[in-house]
Amino acid sequence: MLKLLGRSSSINVRKVLWTCAELALAPVHEGGGETSPVGAALDIRALNVKGLVPVLIDGDLVLSESNTICRYLAAREKRFDLLPEAPAARALVESWMDWQASDLNPAWRGVFMGRVRRHPDFADSALQEASIRDWTAQMRILDAQLTSTGAYVAGESFTLADIVLALSTNRWEQTPMERPGLPAIAAWMDRLSSRPGFAEYCRNGIA
Structure with a gap:
């Protein structure tokens, strides 16, 4: 039985959903906080020493890290349209997924945590403004890539890279701050609106 652990409001859980x-998969989904008990007194830390969600359970396999889970599921279902089998094409998709985790996500931390999560450690306005500048610079990179492809992040076809980056873009749209018009990103998000799961898990009013 395929089981997914983690609250449905989490941006990383929503990637997997x-x-x-x-993939037309319907895992048993048990919600909960990152380190709180989930379901029948199940402790996330007993499954994932990092103490973070999502956690995927597929038989004897227990897997963490949202982008890795997405890649695993696409490969498991042999959906080479979402994650190409050819090494070069797959590497291109994965490179944008890695960029999302390593460059784009850290950029929004200051302003998002300060203005949306209201975390006291991020209340400083200078820190928030620096975050906005960094986040904007990263989003301009994404806009330039989409301008180049004219369609999707990794080229002419929809892939996992679009899922993970659309979730980050939804957070960009939802965070209260000034932001420039990025027409290629706007057109891409509209293009994604017909995809299964987009309205339910991405542009659903949750940052």
């Missing part, structure tokens, strides 16, 4: 929608 959208991927499952694309």
Whole structure:
């Protein structure tokens, strides 16, 4: 039985849920906080020493890290449209997924945590403004890539890279701050609106 652990409001859990929608998979989903008990007194830390969600359970396999889970599920279902089998094409998709985790996500931390989560450690306005500048610079990179492809992040076809980056873009749209118009990103998000899971797990009013 395929089981997914983690609250449905989590941006990383929603990546996996959208991927499952694309794959026509319906895992048993048990919600909960990152380190709180989930379901029948199940401790996330007993499954994932990092103490973070999502956690995927597929038989004897226990897997963490949202982008890795998305890749695993696409490969498991042999959906080479979402994650190409050819090494070069797969590497291109994975490179944008890695960029999302290593460059784009850290950029929004200051302003998002300060203005949306209201975390006291991020209340400093200078820190928030620096975060906005960094986040904007990263989003301009994404806009330039989408301008280049004219369609999707990794080229002419929809892939896992679009799922993970659309979730980050939804957070960009939802965070209260000034932001420039990025027409290629706007057109891309509209293009994604017909995808299974987009309205339910991405542009659903949750940052």
